[in-house]
Amino acid sequence: MTEEELAELLDQLCPMHLMLNATGHVIEAGGTIRKLRPDCSVVGARFLDLFEVLRPRRVMSMEELLDAPDGRLHLRFRDDPQTSFKASLAPLAEGAVVNMSFGISLLDAVGAYGLSAADFAHTDLAIELLYLIEAKSAAMEASRNLNVRLQGAKIAAEEQAFTDTLTGLKNRRALDLILQRYLAASVPFALMHVDLDYFKTVNDTLGHAAGDHVLQEVARIMVDVTRSDDTVARVGGDEFVIVFPKLRDRKQLDAIAKRLIERLETPIGYNGEECRISGSMGTVLSDQQAGGEAGELLHAADLALYAAKHGGRAGHRFFDPSMTAPPAISSAVPRDRMN
Structure with a gap:
């Protein structure tokens, strides 16, 4: 050889x-x-x-x-x-x-x-x-891909659980978690409760599809008026809550409220019709309630909202400890009778 x-x-x-x-x-x-x-x-x-x-x-x-x-x-x-x-x-x-x-x-x-x-x-x-290594690598890659898909599905499910499906805003569950986190971390914030005026009239005259369209437009306006790190949540049919972290300046908050009221008073078109609404708002600062419980802050913002509606609607009030729910619009009265 x-x-x-x-x-x-x-x-x-x-x-x-x-x-x-x-x-x-x-x-x-x-x-x-x-x-x-x-x-x-x-x-x-x-x-x-x-x-x-x-x-x-x-x-x-x-x-x-x-x-x-x-x-x-x-x-x-x-x-x-x-x-x-x-x-x-x-x-x-x-x-x-x-x-x-x-x-x-x-x-x-x-x-x-x-x-x-x-x-x-x-x-x-x-x-x-080498075949074993390749098989293990393939199995690990498949496992990684599955974990990525599962994690994506988990995130999507969690996002859905904390999102209002009609408007895409945060829902009440998400709001509660955000408030708990801010309170636990002692993050100062302002909480604004917004209620739409005359929304029931839109539903009664033009139908619920028109009402849904109005709510979606209102959500878009609120997101547009607020900052990227603010939280806008829909907590009821026509009720919204905005949380402003690290913002307690009353003049600035009042300016935001007035800008929001002005935007909400602009008629919203729907199938050739004009939907006319306005917004009443009540704001409480996170340090105004002793104990700092989320429920107490929400109640205080609600009292300020009642005062704004009682004062003529399309207005904004800050919470004052002397505020109580007026008999004419007490909590015993259904909310739709105040729209």
């Missing part, structure tokens, strides 16, 4: 091999070995310049290399990455063959060098282990 035929045979049987001459220089290298060092001229280099022999120790020459017990070698590349190998050495008439086909860590083979099944002989156990 010629040297060329032997090299071709070795490349098929153990593609991670080196053929050395009598002086210990590489005269032929398998395709996989060349792939490990694409920028280095392996052929022609001295084997002991390429690799450090870890076992047996103190191997400094080709003669000492050939004397390795059972031809077993533990090697490590001298340059980076300093990958380690287990190898077997078989002497030839003039030189030797070093086989490292199953001597590389598969983590290094896949991670550092991107080797695949094509880089190993078909009989190598590495093939089976």
Whole structure:
């Protein structure tokens, strides 16, 4: 068998091999070995310049290399990455063959060098282990994708649970959680209760579809008037609550209320008809109620709202501790009789 035929045979049987001459220089290298060092001229280099022999120790020459017990070698590349190998050495008439086909860590083979099944002989156990790695990677990827979908579904479900389906605003459940979080963190805020005037008339004259359209337009106006970190929630049929974190300036709040009232008084078109409403508003500051309970703050804003409606509607009032619900619009009276 010629040297060329032997090299071709070795490349098929153990593609991670080196053929050395009598002086210990590489005269032929398998395709996989060349792939490990694409920028280095392996052929022609001295084997002991390429690799450090870890076992047996103190191997400094080709003669000492050939004397390795059972031809077993533990090697490590001298340059980076300093990958380690287990190898077997078989002497030839003039030189030797070093086989490292199953001597590389598969983590290094896949991670550092991107080797695949094509880089190993078909009989190598590495093939089976690579299949296991690929199967595990595929299973992990499928698991990650499933977790992403489940997390997305969870977020969507949570978002739906805290969202008013008609307007896309936060609902009462979301409002309660936000208020609890602000109160627990001692975040100062203002709470504005908004109730639409004459909304019942729209429903009675033009129908509920018109009423739904008006509510959606009102939601859009409220989001437009408020800041990005404010919370706008629909808490009842035509009732809304706006939470302004870190805002307690009465002049600024009153200006927001007046701007909102002005926008709400602009007629809203629906199927060629004009829907005319207005808004009454009551505001309480988070430090106005001793104890700072969410329910107490909502009740205080409600009292301020009652005062605004009692004062002529389309107005805004701040809560005052002296406020009580007037008999004409007490809580015993259905809210739709005040619209």
